[in-house]
Amino acid sequence: RSLYFHSVLSATMEILFSVENFEENGGKYREINSPRSLEACLRSGLDPAELYPRAKKDFVDKTLTEEMVDIKYKTFEKKRIDKIFAVKEQRNNLIQYAERKRLAGTNRNGESGAQTPVALVTTKSPKELAAELSNTMLEQEEKRIEALRRRQEKELNKIIER
Numbered sequence: 001r002s003l004y005f006h007s008v009l010s011a012t013m014e015i016l017f018s019v020e021n022f023e024e025n026g027g028k029y030r031e032i033n034s035p036r037s038l039e040a041c042l043r044s045g046l047d048p049a050e051l052y053p054r055a056k057k058d059f060v061d062k063t064l065t066e067e068m069v070d071i072k073y074k075t076f077e078k079k080r081i082d083k084i085f086a087v088k089e090q091r092n093n094l095i096q097y098a099e100r101k102r103l104a105g106t107n108r109n110g111e112s113g114a115q116t117p118v119a120l121v122t123t124k125s126p127k128e129l130a131a132e133l134s135n136t137m138l139e140q141e142e143k144r145i146e147a148l149r150r151r152q153e154k155e156l157n158k159i160i161e162r
Contacts (some may be wrong), residue, residue: 019040036091041091
């Protein structure tokens with residue numbers, strides 16, 4: 001097979017890494033890029049970068065003793081693990097919500113209720129599904145920003161009125 005074939009194949013088949021599988025056994029970490037995990041991070045108020053470990057040497061400071069560095073490192077690691085747990089929980093909530101919505105939705109015949117097995121088959125690729133979810137996330141973020149802007153505008157008007 002040609003190099004061109006492999007590059008086209010790799011470009012079209014992006015592997016998604018979620019908060020569930022971004023950690024490798026060898027201590028390596030992959031970039032979290034699954035739409036659900038990114039949405040879970042957003043809803044948890046976390047940057048995905050906060051889920052990655054840091055080396056103990058990153059906490060070394062001339063003013064700190066070895067024991068203080070150790071405490072700082074262990075505290076960071078505990079908080080990081082708590083953040084991963086929170087994002088996993090939020091991701092599971094998103095999955096459950098989507099499943100409930102799917103089951104409560106309508107099937108392809110327009111009938112309400114659970115969908116038939118035929119209706120569960122999708123013709124979309126994982127990349128297309130990820131793009132749709134990403135677009136949905138962008139729309140939600142735009143709505144959040146607009147709501148924040150309106151809230152700030154109201155606060156400024158109240159301050160000006162005083």
